[in-house]
Amino acid sequence: MAAQTIESVLHEQRLFQPAAAFVEHARIKKHELETFQQQAVQDHEKFWAGLAREQISWHKPFTQILDSRRAPHFRWFGDGLLNVSYNCLDRNLKDKAGKTAIIFEGEQGDVRRVTYAELHRDVCRFANALKAKGIKKGDRVVIYMPMAPEVVVAMQACARIGAIHSVVFGGFSAQSLKDRIEDAGAKMLITADGGTRGGKVIELKLAADQALAKGCSTIESVIVLKRSGQTIPMQSGRDVWWHDAVKNVSDQCEPVWVESEHPLFLLYTSGSTGKPKGIQHSSAGYLLGAIVTMQWVFDIHDDDIFWCTADVGWVTGHSYVAYGPLATGATMVMYEGAPTIPDGGRFWDICQRHGVTIFYTAPTAIRGLMKLGDDLPAKYDLSKLRLLGTVGEPINPEAWMWYHKHIGRERCPITDTWWQTETGAHLIAPIPGAVATKPGSCTLPLPGIAADVVDEEGNSITQPNQGGYLVIRKPWPFMLRGIWGDEQRYIDTYWKKFNNKYYVAGDTAHKDEDGYFWIMGRADDVLKVSGHRLGTMEIESALVAHPRVAEAAVVGKPDEIKGEAVFAYVVLKGARPTGGVDEALTKELRAWVTEQIGPIARPDDIRYADNLPKTRSGKIMRRLLRSIAAGEAITQDTSTLENEAILLQLQGKA
Numbered sequence: 001m002a003a004q005t006i007e008s009v010l011h012e013q014r015l016f017q018p019a020a021a022f023v024e025h026a027r028i029k030k031h032e033l034e035t036f037q038q039q040a041v042q043d044h045e046k047f048w049a050g051l052a053r054e055q056i057s058w059h060k061p062f063t064q065i066l067d068s069r070r071a072p073h074f075r076w077f078g079d080g081l082l083n084v085s086y087n088c089l090d091r092n093l094k095d096k097a098g099k100t101a102i103i104f105e106g107e108q109g110d111v112r113r114v115t116y117a118e119l120h121r122d123v124c125r126f127a128n129a130l131k132a133k134g135i136k137k138g139d140r141v142v143i144y145m146p147m148a149p150e151v152v153v154a155m156q157a158c159a160r161i162g163a164i165h166s167v168v169f170g171g172f173s174a175q176s177l178k179d180r181i182e183d184a185g186a187k188m189l190i191t192a193d194g195g196t197r198g199g200k201v202i203e204l205k206l207a208a209d210q211a212l213a214k215g216c217s218t219i220e221s222v223i224v225l226k227r228s229g230q231t232i233p234m235q236s237g238r239d240v241w242w243h244d245a246v247k248n249v250s251d252q253c254e255p256v257w258v259e260s261e262h263p264l265f266l267l268y269t270s271g272s273t274g275k276p277k278g279i280q281h282s283s284a285g286y287l288l289g290a291i292v293t294m295q296w297v298f299d300i301h302d303d304d305i306f307w308c309t310a311d312v313g314w315v316t317g318h319s320y321v322a323y324g325p326l327a328t329g330a331t332m333v334m335y336e337g338a339p340t341i342p343d344g345g346r347f348w349d350i351c352q353r354h355g356v357t358i359f360y361t362a363p364t365a366i367r368g369l370m371k372l373g374d375d376l377p378a379k380y381d382l383s384k385l386r387l388l389g390t391v392g393e394p395i396n397p398e399a400w401m402w403y404h405k406h407i408g409r410e411r412c413p414i415t416d417t418w419w420q421t422e423t424g425a426h427l428i429a430p431i432p433g434a435v436a437t438k439p440g441s442c443t444l445p446l447p448g449i450a451a452d453v454v455d456e457e458g459n460s461i462t463q464p465n466q467g468g469y470l471v472i473r474k475p476w477p478f479m480l481r482g483i484w485g486d487e488q489r490y491i492d493t494y495w496k497k498f499n500n501k502y503y504v505a506g507d508t509a510h511k512d513e514d515g516y517f518w519i520m521g522r523a524d525d526v527l528k529v530s531g532h533r534l535g536t537m538e539i540e541s542a543l544v545a546h547p548r549v550a551e552a553a554v555v556g557k558p559d560e561i562k563g564e565a566v567f568a569y570v571v572l573k574g575a576r577p578t579g580g581v582d583e584a585l586t587k588e589l590r591a592w593v594t595e596q597i598g599p600i601a602r603p604d605d606i607r608y609a610d611n612l613p614k615t616r617s618g619k620i621m622r623r624l625l626r627s628i629a630a631g632e633a634i635t636q637d638t639s640t641l642e643n644e645a646i647l648l649q650l651q652g653k654a
């Protein structure tokens with residue numbers, strides 16, 4: 001992709017100033033933000049060190065700030081000692097022991113409240129159960145669970161003893177679970193009998209058993225939470241019920257003090273190869289990111305009811321469910337199920353019943369609920385809401401305006417937060433009491449975040465509205481520390497393009513006249529389907545693993561609700577189906593991809609062709625395939641194609 005070819009098409013002019021009522025109570029006002037920005041620019045390291053001293057409870061304070069000797073491997077606060085779970089729980093016990101930490105609501109409507117004292121006790125017990133199973137500092141523990149308070153307990157318990165967790169989203173298949181367990185070399189798996197979503201039972205233990213039957217030789221034990229209540233087989237000597245594991249253990253567990261750089265977790269995400277990468281995060285730097293963004297971007301106050309709708313299987317659920325809210329002593333809502341059960345008013349119903357004040361969700365959810373009509377949210381009292389947020393993909397101005405009008409009732413600022421699994425926490429987002437918003441823009445970088453847009457040569461683009469690569473010029477404390485077991489890929493993916501000078505996010509963006517950032521999309525072969533990140537290569541490898549598939553190319557197709565939909569072009573071994581139609585095979589291939597990766601990767605469209613359009617050097621012409629999938633006129637040069645008939649087949653016209 002040449003940067004010159006990236007043109008911005010959005011020209012949004014509306015500007016929304018933060019309402020006076022919001023500004024009055026906001027933690028950060030305009031002049032404070034300006035001071036912050038100045039301090040950060042004057043001395044980047046001092047700025048972050050000051051925050052780290054102020055916001056983290058250290059067991060042993062650090063004296064070293066940033067260590068760049070092995071750049072692009074950066075270390076922050078290297079000689080400090082801390083415990084993340086201590087920072088999330090113990091330090092809240094003095095003033096907030098009886099405060100509700102989690103308001104959990106099951107899809108069936110069951111509600112459970114957990115106080116800080118109770119959560120602390122549950123985490124200590126479970127940490128002792130992990131220790132009893134031989135889990136020690138540095139061991140990897142894979143967590144494959146439904147949304148329930150126990151998943152937070154499991155993550156916090158790992159953090160308490162210095163074990164490294166790796167949460168695998170419950171929607172991933174047995175095969176994906178196996179790949180992640182093996183890559184991480186995990187010693188333990190924590191799962192549940194089943195979860196509920198959209199009225200359906202998710203067979204977690206069944207998938208876990210299938211994964212373990214295929215390999216995963218490093219797994220020594222499995223802890224199983226009883227949630228759905230269905231009957232499942234338990235393998236004696238390996239599997240133990242959660243409630244049995246915590247039966248005879250103490251509810252006191254001294255935290256294990258770890259070095260700042262000790263890995264807190266791995267989280268697998270898709271890239272532009274067939275293999276997901278285990279993004280590794282640190283303890284201190286990551287915690288700092290979760291805390292400061294809760295304060296700056298979510299303006300968290302003691303009496304807020306905070307609700308981030310993300311599943312803990314994604315990074316959003318790490319930073320803004322499992323860690324950030326607890327580390328700031330907040331009360332959060334956690335919901336198990338789908339937004340449409342029993343109807344599309346469920347989110348608004350939860351907001352009303354639990355008095356949610358800060359609501360954070362994905363554009364795809366907003367678009368889906370918007371489509372159901374304005375009268376659904378109108379039925380609910382949303383007057384407690386004071387701040388809204390979005391994450392995961394660019395939000396189209398139409399959905400932004402609907403969110404603003406029908407959910408925020410034109411009263412709540414919207415914070416459009418740009419970040420990634422790799423960045424640990426928000427990097428570009430409006431601080432709601434200080435920055436005016438524009439629908440569709442994530443606005444300005446946070447203090448201490450040196451974001452920029454550069455051209456193909458790595459030069460800063462100074463001309464407004466000219467697209468380029470989004471980069472971060474200076475290391476920040478909550479950045480990823482590497483890709484588990486693949487140092488070269490870390491450098492190749494994030495640093496190599498501009499000679500290790502700055503972090504390359506993989507997104508294209510432009511800045512407008514006011515310096516506001518507008519994210520345009522991915523610069524690599526990564527799709528954003530309902531906000532979830534999927535590698536086209538991953539889906540292609542899954543397809544070609546099917547005995548009848550010779551070749552496959554996957555692209556994104558614009559979709560009104562999902563943002564992008566998965567569109568697959570397939571070349572079969574043997575003859576192409578007559579007229580390009582074979583419904584039975586299409587069904588089989590879709591089920592196949594679901595089995596290989598998970599339902600989120602299931603192709604929406606499959607089109608059969610005799611071969612794929614390639615350049616002379618053999619590269620698949622993805623841009624052409626994208627235009628065809630979008631139903632656009634073909635403007636590319638197709639003179640190198642073997643025959644014109646292929647075009648008709650690809651277009652589904654022959």
Ligand code: WT7
Nearest residue numbers: 316391392393394416417418419420421519533
């Ligand atoms: C990619 C990262 C960060 C948590 C959820 C996704 C896209 C994310 C925005 C936004 C436009 C966004 C980018 C980014 N993205 N937030 N506010 N506006 N695009 O995490 O799965 O690691 O995906 O999501 O393309 O690179 P992720």
